[in-house]
Amino acid sequence: MNHETAVSNAKEIADRILAPAARQNDKEARFSSEAIAALGSAGLLGVMLPAEVGGSALGPRTFAAVVATLAEADASAAMVYLMHMSATATIAEARPGATVAQTLKDISAGKHLTTLAFSEAGSRSHFWAPVSRAKRNAVNVHLTAKKSWVTSAGHAQSYVVSALAPEGKSPTDSTIYLVTSDTPGLSVAGPWDGLGMRANASAPMILDDCKIEADRQLTDDGAGFKAMLEVVLPLFNLGTSAVALGLCRAAVSGTAAHLNGARFEHLGQTLGESLPTLRAQLATMQIDTDGLAARIDDLVDHLERPRDTTMLRVLESKAAAGDVAIAVTSAAMRACGGAAFSKHLAIERLFRDAHAGAVMAPTGDVLREFIGKAVLGIPLF
Numbered sequence: 001m002n003h004e005t006a007v008s009n010a011k012e013i014a015d016r017i018l019a020p021a022a023r024q025n026d027k028e029a030r031f032s033s034e035a036i037a038a039l040g041s042a043g044l045l046g047v048m049l050p051a052e053v054g055g056s057a058l059g060p061r062t063f064a065a066v067v068a069t070l071a072e073a074d075a076s077a078a079m080v081y082l083m084h085m086s087a088t089a090t091i092a093e094a095r096p097g098a099t100v101a102q103t104l105k106d107i108s109a110g111k112h113l114t115t116l117a118f119s120e121a122g123s124r125s126h127f128w129a130p131v132s133r134a135k136r137n138a139v140n141v142h143l144t145a146k147k148s149w150v151t152s153a154g155h156a157q158s159y160v161v162s163a164l165a166p167e168g169k170s171p172t173d174s175t176i177y178l179v180t181s182d183t184p185g186l187s188v189a190g191p192w193d194g195l196g197m198r199a200n201a202s203a204p205m206i207l208d209d210c211k212i213e214a215d216r217q218l219t220d221d222g223a224g225f226k227a228m229l230e231v232v233l234p235l236f237n238l239g240t241s242a243v244a245l246g247l248c249r250a251a252v253s254g255t256a257a258h259l260n261g262a263r264f265e266h267l268g269q270t271l272g273e274s275l276p277t278l279r280a281q282l283a284t285m286q287i288d289t290d291g292l293a294a295r296i297d298d299l300v301d302h303l304e305r306p307r308d309t310t311m312l313r314v315l316e317s318k319a320a321a322g323d324v325a326i327a328v329t330s331a332a333m334r335a336c337g338g339a340a341f342s343k344h345l346a347i348e349r350l351f352r353d354a355h356a357g358a359v360m361a362p363t364g365d366v367l368r369e370f371i372g373k374a375v376l377g378i379p380l381f
């Protein structure tokens with residue numbers, strides 16, 4: 001599969017499966033297993049994996065385009081996909097000796113969905129500092145943790161889980177493990193009923209003395225933090241930025257459709273023909289959306305050809321995207337007036353979904369902290 005095929009497969013799935021069901025899935029907070037099955041059949045679950053394990057070896061450019069295409073139809077499904085891809089990258093980078101080849105083959109074959117389980121009730125959005133600590137006996141590791149949010153909870157075949165290393169000294173001395181869904185002691189701890197992203201099952205999960213075999217340890221003891229920063233963060237921030245872009249594009253097209261369709265009959269004009277203020281709001285939305293697309297292209301370029309400024313771009317992209325998504329979907333709510341407020345249009349779902357990006361860790365505030373420190377030359381942690 002090449003880049004064009006991957007994006008056109010995503011578009012076909014977005015049009016055929018995601019868009020028609022998005023409203024009802026949002027209403028019922030229903031996880032779309034059909035979407036995941038279709039992404040798997042189209043080869044998109046393993047699109048970045050190497051050919052040896054059945055993947056298409058495509059890069060961040062394809063990932064970003066696929067996520068944005070899915071998000072334009074249904075941001076919840078796009079987020080499930082981006083969490084899967086971030087977790088998959090972590091599995092693919094597993095330390096020598098970890099038994100992951102079959103999992104990667106299953107992912108490429110479209111039979112395995114995975115996700116990240118980093119955030120904990122104790123350390124909240126500071127995902128880099130798990131408060132749970134792995135316990136090691138002679139052969140295995142045992143994990144007990146309260147994971148506060150896990151996208152695809154109860155639907156994934158595996159979870160990429162962080163915990164403090166057994167002998168870890170500092171709060172960032174974490175280790176990452178691959179926990180399969182059939183592990184005794186692993187359970188979903190409650191329902192998911194969010195303001196937005198309602199169809200992605202981001203529920204809390206409990207690990208109660210889960211036994212993890214040694215070959216399911218993905219990083220060396222204490223090396224989880226490095227993997228979070230070097231493997232997960234670039235892809236996760238690119239993916240959340242692409243979700244924001246999809247939301248913005250949907251808000252622009254939804255607003256344009258409304259301004260072209262709704263009429264002042266007493267004036268014989270559409271809203272768009274009649275009101276320059278609405279045209280100006282739409283124009284600002286378009287400018288912001290294209291600005292975000294350019295920022296994402298720039299990040300992709302930095303990831304394809306890493307340089308000194310790459311980490312700064314990784315941080316900036318998600319910080320900016322979270323704000324742009326909120327601004328553009330808020331403008332859409334206003335431009336579409338009561339029709340949006342009364343839920344006659346999909347705009348209000350976009351507005352609710354857009355608020356997730358800024359609070360997902362690293363949050364927009366934390367990113368600003370990091371960026372400010374980086375510019376001043378102060379260590380981030």
Ligand SMILES: Cc1cc2nc3c(=O)[nH]c(=O)nc-3n(C[C@H](O)[C@H](O)[C@H](O)COP(=O)(O)OP(=O)(O)OC[C@H]3O[C@@H](n4cnc5c(N)ncnc54)[C@H](O)[C@@H]3O)c2cc1C
Pocket residue numbers: 083115116117118119120123124125126127149150151152194196197202356359360361362363364365366369
């Ligand atoms: C839809 C959704 C899906 C999610 N899915 C997953 C998942 O699959 N896996 C996973 O691991 N996690 C997931 N999360 C959790 C997410 O990454 C965050 O951990 C969570 O949103 C943090 O919420 P909190 O209330 O605990 O934040 P808190 O840490 O309590 O933050 C509260 C406020 O304080 C601010 N703040 C915190 N620290 C600082 C700081 N140092 N400087 C400045 N401001 C700061 C924050 O920006 C925020 O505004 C998901 C979250 C959402 C919303």
